[in-house]
Every structure is written in C-alpha cells, then in structure tokens.
Amino acid sequence: MSGAARTVSVNRVDGRLKVTGAARYAADQPVERLAHGYLLLSTVARGTIRAMDVAAAEASPGVLAVYTPFRSLALLGSGTPFSVGHSWLPLQDTEVRYHGQAIGLVLAETFEQARDAAALVRADYEVRPAAVSFTDGIPGATDPGPMMGEPARLEFLADGVGSIDDALAASEVTVSGTYQQPGKHHSAMEPHACVAAWQDGALTLYTGTQSASLTVGAMAAALGVEAAKVRVVSPHVGGGFGNKIATWAHPLLAAAAARTLGRPVKVVLTREQTFTITGNRSAVRQTVRLGARRDGTLVAVKHQVWASQSASGGIFESSAHTTSRYLYKTENLHLEQKIVTLDVPPPTWMRAPGQESGSFALESALDELAAELRLDPVELRLRNYATVYPGRNVPWSSKHLDECYRVGAQRFGWARRNPTPGAVVQGDWLVGMGMATANYPGERFPASVKVRFLPDGDVSVSSATADLGTGMWTVLAVLGAEALGLPVARIRSDLGDSTLAANIGAFGSGATASTGPAVAAAAEAAITALITLAVTDERSPLAGVPAADVRYDRGDLVSPDRRIGFPELLRAVSSAGVEATGTAAPGPEHGQHAFTSFGAHFCEVRVNRWTGEPRLSRMTTVIDGGAIINAKTARSQIIGGVVFGIGQALLEGAAVEPETGRIANGNFADYLLPVNADIPPIDVHFLDHPDLLFNPLGARGIGELGTVGVAAAIGNAVHNATGRRIRELPITLDKLLD
Numbered sequence: 001m002s003g004a005a006r007t008v009s010v011n012r013v014d015g016r017l018k019v020t021g022a023a024r025y026a027a028d029q030p031v032e033r034l035a036h037g038y039l040l041l042s043t044v045a046r047g048t049i050r051a052m053d054v055a056a057a058e059a060s061p062g063v064l065a066v067y068t069p070f071r072s073l074a075l076l077g078s079g080t081p082f083s084v085g086h087s088w089l090p091l092q093d094t095e096v097r098y099h100g101q102a103i104g105l106v107l108a109e110t111f112e113q114a115r116d117a118a119a120l121v122r123a124d125y126e127v128r129p130a131a132v133s134f135t136d137g138i139p140g141a142t143d144p145g146p147m148m149g150e151p152a153r154l155e156f157l158a159d160g161v162g163s164i165d166d167a168l169a170a171s172e173v174t175v176s177g178t179y180q181q182p183g184k185h186h187s188a189m190e191p192h193a194c195v196a197a198w199q200d201g202a203l204t205l206y207t208g209t210q211s212a213s214l215t216v217g218a219m220a221a222a223l224g225v226e227a228a229k230v231r232v233v234s235p236h237v238g239g240g241f242g243n244k245i246a247t248w249a250h251p252l253l254a255a256a257a258a259r260t261l262g263r264p265v266k267v268v269l270t271r272e273q274t275f276t277i278t279g280n281r282s283a284v285r286q287t288v289r290l291g292a293r294r295d296g297t298l299v300a301v302k303h304q305v306w307a308s309q310s311a312s313g314g315i316f317e318s319s320a321h322t323t324s325r326y327l328y329k330t331e332n333l334h335l336e337q338k339i340v341t342l343d344v345p346p347p348t349w350m351r352a353p354g355q356e357s358g359s360f361a362l363e364s365a366l367d368e369l370a371a372e373l374r375l376d377p378v379e380l381r382l383r384n385y386a387t388v389y390p391g392r393n394v395p396w397s398s399k400h401l402d403e404c405y406r407v408g409a410q411r412f413g414w415a416r417r418n419p420t421p422g423a424v425v426q427g428d429w430l431v432g433m434g435m436a437t438a439n440y441p442g443e444r445f446p447a448s449v450k451v452r453f454l455p456d457g458d459v460s461v462s463s464a465t466a467d468l469g470t471g472m473w474t475v476l477a478v479l480g481a482e483a484l485g486l487p488v489a490r491i492r493s494d495l496g497d498s499t500l501a502a503n504i505g506a507f508g509s510g511a512t513a514s515t516g517p518a519v520a521a522a523a524e525a526a527i528t529a530l531i532t533l534a535v536t537d538e539r540s541p542l543a544g545v546p547a548a549d550v551r552y553d554r555g556d557l558v559s560p561d562r563r564i565g566f567p568e569l570l571r572a573v574s575s576a577g578v579e580a581t582g583t584a585a586p587g588p589e590h591g592q593h594a595f596t597s598f599g600a601h602f603c604e605v606r607v608n609r610w611t612g613e614p615r616l617s618r619m620t621t622v623i624d625g626g627a628i629i630n631a632k633t634a635r636s637q638i639i640g641g642v643v644f645g646i647g648q649a650l651l652e653g654a655a656v657e658p659e660t661g662r663i664a665n666g667n668f669a670d671y672l673l674p675v676n677a678d679i680p681p682i683d684v685h686f687l688d689h690p691d692l693l694f695n696p697l698g699a700r701g702i703g704e705l706g707t708v709g710v711a712a713a714i715g716n717a718v719h720n721a722t723g724r725r726i727r728e729l730p731i732t733l734d735k736l737l738d
C-alpha cells in the first residue's frame with residue numbers, strides 16, 4: 001500500500017462552521033439559566049490565607065454566591081485525581097502555592113457582575129518566603145527519579161572508558177555550551193472555558209479538552225460521583241498544545257458550584273488567568289559538551305538539564321532524554337536531569353515537551369562543533385547518523401532522516417550557504433543560513449471508532465477523540481471514505497464527546513495514528529453487520545442469500561444477481577441504521593522497533609547591522625512522518641509547529657517578578673507571540689514512506705514534530721549571519737548589539 005495512493009488533500013470538513021462562527025466552542029453552548037463564575041486569584045506567591053472579606057462582593061448587583069476556602073465547595077480534598085494539573089484541589093485549604101492560584105469563585109447573573117464583584121474581595125495573607133527564581137534554585141536542584149523508564153542520570157560508556165569526562169578529555173575536538181530558555185505559555189487562541197450543568201445527579205460538562213475521557217475521570221473523582229454520571233462535550237477546541245489535557249481549577253469549581261447552586265455555571269478564564277491557572281512550560285538550562293574526532297565522528301555527548309518544576313505538581317521538560325538519548329551515534333553518552341522546584345504555577349505538557357528545549361541545546365551544539373571542525377552542518381549530522389536505537393539495538397521501523405537532510409538542502413538552496421560567519425552583507429542586513437534536525441516519537445494508543453450506515457445514504461464515523469485544530473474531524477471523514485469506498489462528503493464525522501466510542505483523545509501526536517486503524521476495523525465490522533442484516537431480514541431484497549455470496553462494494557451490497565445500495569436496504573427493512581464498533585491497539589511489534597518521526601529545518605535570517613533586529617526571510621521543512629492522511633491539514637499542522645518554534649526562538653518568555661512571583665508579562669500585550677509579519681514563507685515538504693510496521697495506516701504523528709529544532713535552526717542561522725552564538729532564548733535584538 002503506498003502513501004501516495006492514500007494521500008488526499010481536502011478542506012477541513014468543519015471549516016465552514018468555523019469561519020461562519022457556527023462552530024460551538026465550550027463558552028458558546030446555549031444553556032438556560034446560566035450563572036457566570038469569575039475566579040479569584042492569589043496575589044502572593046506563598047503563604048496562608050488568614051481571612052477573606054467577601055461582604056462587599058456579596059452585596060454587589062447580581063451576585064449569587066462567593067465561594068472561598070472559608071465557604072467552600074465540596075470536592076474530595078484528599079488525594080488528587082489523576083490528570084488534574086496540580087497536586088491539590090481548589091478551595092479545599094487556605095494554602096497559597098503560587099501567585100495567581102485559584103482562591104475563590106464569584107457567581108453572578110452576568111460575567112461582568114461577577115468580575116466587578118470579584119474586584120471587591122479582599123484577602124488577608126500570612127506571607128511566607130517564596131522561591132520563584134529559577135537561576136537561584138539551580139544550586140539546590142534535585143533528582144527527579146526515573147524518566148520514561150530510564151534513570152535521570154543515564155550513561156553508556158565504551159569499554160575501558162572510565163567516565164564521560166575522560167572521554168571528552170581524550171577527544172580530538174570538543175565544544176561546550178550552556179543554553180537557556182525562559183518558561184513559556186501555550187497561548188491557545190481559545191481561552192479555557194467551561195459550562196457545567198447537572199440533571200438528575202448527572203453532570204454534563206462542556207469544555208475544550210484534548211481528552212474527554214481523562215476529563216471525565218478527573219471530574220468524577222473530584223466530585224465523588226460515578227464516571228458514568230459525567231459526560232464531557234468538546235466538539236471544537238480552539239488550540240490546546242498540551243494544556244487542554246489536564247483538568248484545571250475552573251471546571252472543578254464550576255461543576256461543584258453548579259451542584260450547590262442548582263443551576264448551570266459557566267466559567268471563562270480571562271487571558272491573564274490562563275497564564276497561571278492552566279499550566280506552562282518549564283524554564284530550562286542545559287549544558288552540552290561534545291567530543292569528536294577531526295573527521296566529525298562523535299566520541300562523547302554529555303547533556304545536562306535543569307528544568308523548573310512547581311512545588312504544587314505538574315511535569316517538567318525532559319530535554320536530554322528526548323533528544324541526545326537517541327538522535328546520534330556516539331561511543332559515550334551521558335544524560336543528566338535535575339529539577340528546580342519553585343513556588344510557581346505548575347508546568348504541564350507543552351508541544352514537544354522535552355524535544356523543544358533539548359533540540360535547541362543539542363542542535364546548537366552540533367552547529368558549534370561543525371563550525372569548529374569547518375565541516376558542513378548537514379555533513380556532520382550524516383557522519384553520526386544512527387540506524388539502530390542507541391543502547392537498545394532495535395532498528396527504527398522507518399527512518400529517512402538522511403533523505404530529509406538531502407531533500408531539504410536541495411529545496412532550500414543550502415549549497416549557496418557561505419560557511420564564513422558574517423560574510424554575507426546585503427545593504428543594512430547580515431544574511432545567514434542555518435539548519436537543524438527535528439524528532440518526535442511515534443506514539444500509539446488503543447482507540448475505538450463506531451461506523452453507522454444511515455438510511456439517508458450518509459455514514460457516521462465517530463469516536464471520543466478531539467480536534468484541537470489539528471484536523472481530526474477531516475481525518476475521520478477521509479479515512480471513513482477510504483474504508484467504505486464513498487466520497488468524503490458522505491461521511492459525517494463526530495468526535496469530542498465522552499459518550500462516543502472509547503478514545504483517550506489527542507496528545508502525544510498520536511491521535512491519527514491511534515484512531516485511524518480503528519476506523520478501518522469499525523468499517524469492516526459495520527459492513528459485516530450490514531451483510532448479516534441483508535441476508536437475514538425477510539424484508540430485505542437479499543433475504544436468504546448465503547452471506548458468503550454477498551460482498552460490499554462502494555456503498556452497495558452485491559450478490560450474484562443483485563446490487564442494492566445500503567440506503568435502499570435500510571429503508572426496505574425499516575432500519576434507522578446499522579452500526580458496529582471497531583478497536584485497534586498497538587501489538588507486539590512495539591517492542592521490536594523504535595518509532596520516531598523525523599524532519600529537517602533550513603532557514604535564512606537577516607540581522608540588521610545597526611539595530612540588531614533579527615528577521616526570518618524563509619524556511620524549508622522536510623518531514624518524515626510516514627503516510628500523510630490529508631496533505632492540506634498536515635501541512636497546516638507543520639506550519640503551526642514551525643511558527644510555534646519561531647516564537648520560542650525570537651519572542652516568547654515568561655518574566656517572573658523576583659520579589660512577588662507574579663508573571664509580569666502574563667497577558668497578550670506583553671507576552672510576545674509571532675504574528676503574520678514575523679512569519680516568512682514556509683516551504684513544507686513531506687517524504688512518502690508509509691511506516692507499516694508502526695500501524696496499518698503507515699502514519700506516525702506530526703503534531704509536535706514541526707516545532708522541534710526550529711529554534712536551533714534560527715540560532716544557527718543567526719550565528720552564520722553575524723558570528724554571534726546566542727545561547728539564551730529568545731534571540732532578541734539587545735543580544736545582537738554590541
């Protein structure tokens with residue numbers, strides 16, 4: 001089966017709904033008798049709330065209730081349900097764990113009334129000293145324990161080598177650099193929101209989530225109800241990037257308040273609130289030391305990582321274990337991860353968690369080595385190409401990274417790169433070219449899909465997965481059409497509802513790879529059910545024909561002497577529809593191979609000679625992601641990933657105020673993100689190598705891959721343009737001025 005035969009390029013099936021405003025996001029749900037909630041946030045970083053004065057707020061127009069730790073909502077305060085983003089439940093105690101933590105909820109008839117009343121609440125804190133500075137915390141960094149099944153300090157040494165430092169010392173050429181990046185925020189276009197409505201002891205929660213099922217689990221556990229009593233509805237999600245996986249304070253409080261008040265509650269976070277309520281990416285410092293022979297062969301790689309973590313839970317960037325762990329062949333490898341635990345909002349998964357930061361350090365260091373060796377950066381990578389997963393000796397199922405380099409270099413015009421830094425001047429601008437590698441593991445989870453033939457001639461293809469702008473609505477339609485031999489327009493996809501066929505959702509770049517094979521399984525099962533009905537129902541034109549003599553062909557059932565369409569059959573037997581559920585899961589092959597998507601980025605930057613302003617002029621990205629299911633949405637996803645990386649490289653960074661722990665730029669006026677004017681033409685090219693050892697579709701993930709390596713490619717191009725190696729992100733003009 002070839003990827004070329006499968007690949008189609010169609011518009012988003014939900015595109016019209018979105019551009020006309022008809023798509024209903026969480027906050028758009030038309031629920032009657034809504035009460036509006038507004039969160040109260042702490043204004044100190046650490047301490048205990050002594051008292052809260054809510055009298056003025058309660059007396060404010062339209063206010064229905066003010067909930068605080070002193071007048072709390074019933075949640076199960078002991079232990080934290082899996083997939084809540086922090087280690088505590090809101091309002092169950094008086095502890096303040098970071099600046100901007102939820103400490104109350106005001107409910108009113110309108111959003112504005114709730115917001116205005118919230119401004120009248122006064123909290124009195126017993127303040128304790130808070131640790132909020134990442135840099136200050138580095139000397140006290142601790143060991144996080146095992147990561148991805150391996151120790152945080154992981155070492156492979158060649159026979160006779162005493163230590164990684166010995167291997168480095170014995171290397172003919174070494175480079176060493178310390179790379180830093182600030183904490184970052186996902187900044188999804190749709191701020192987090194929810195509507196919680198109870199009926200007869202059962203909760204319906206409308207909320208933008210990457211995983212309806214994980215949200216059900218978290219809500220049920222926190223509220224003390226059966227999972228069967230919670231339904232999560234999330235048809236459209238306006239961006240997630242990892243911070244709509246975990247459940248945060250707002251749906252927990254909204255649901256608890258709705259239960260107490262006896263009416264539905266809506267909570268929409270303000271943009272500023274999303275910065276502290278819903279997770280972020282760790283700040284990261286990394287040191288990379290590379291030792292090589294004169295010919296460029298790597299002898300030693302030492303990659304040390306310090307990442308910020310919150311005392312109140314969450315995850316942290318695992319930068320080395322996701323990059324240097326397996327990207328290149330080396331005789332000696334040493335990885336080390338430390339965490340810096342701070343009184344800050346909890347980090348969570350953020351697009352390519354680990355690879356994003358790790359690739360910046362590793363791929364910049366390789367560029368430094370290439371410069372030191374006067375070797376082309378592409379050639380250096382090819383000389384250290386890994387064909388088996390280091391230390392495990394399993395081959396990759398499908399790896400064409402070398403082709404990414406060659407095709408990318410060709411499309412981009414890499415041969416025109418002048419290797420001498422600062423040598424290319426065009427008027428006021430210094431021009432440089434850089435490149436870097438992208439990697440992200442192929443992830444696959446068990447998933448179910450339901451296929452239902454309908455009497456009107458459409459077929460419904462549904463699953464409890466999510467589309468966070470990634471194109472899953474369209475992927476279900478494309479794969480359903482392919483499995484059933486029907487036009488895409490005849491498939492009605494449905495997703496984003498926990499009551500649909502079981503599916504863990506969209507994260508780890510694994511939604512298509514997991515759900516796609518289940519579409520085929522469900523289609524096959526539904527066809528079998530259709531044939532069974534056709535030969536057994538006495539009203540059917542095919543009644544009595546042996547099932548083995550009936551085959552399905554593009555919507556028709558064909559026997560030796562008849563052909564009838566399924567709508568005709570369903571109408572003949574007065575059926576409202578025939579359906580079946582199919583499930584697909586990874587098999588034993590998953591121990592025998594390594595599964596990774598790869599890519600290569602090439603970019604050209606221009607740095608103003610007088611102002612230091614860096615501008616991107618063009619990028620080429622070549623992707624080895626296996627089969628591509630819908631070229632159009634896949635291309636958009638890679639472009640989105642690249643833009644995400646441009647933000648990392650040039651603009652983004654949380655500024656934590658050292659005295660208060662406040663995120664001083666926690667809003668869209670001050671937290672800079674790329675806008676159209678920052679984005680150059682991006683040439684995206686997909687290689688066509690279906691990975692049939694990974695799954696029957698041959699498709700690995702591409703959602704996160706596009707981000708990985710972008711910052712290094714840009715930093716490397718800045719070095720080529722200017723001779724300056726900027727090891728601290730973002731690369732802003734002040735760092736390029738004398």
Ligand code: MOS
Binds near residue numbers: 241242245352506508
């Ligand atoms: Mo991703 S960070 O698993 O949404």
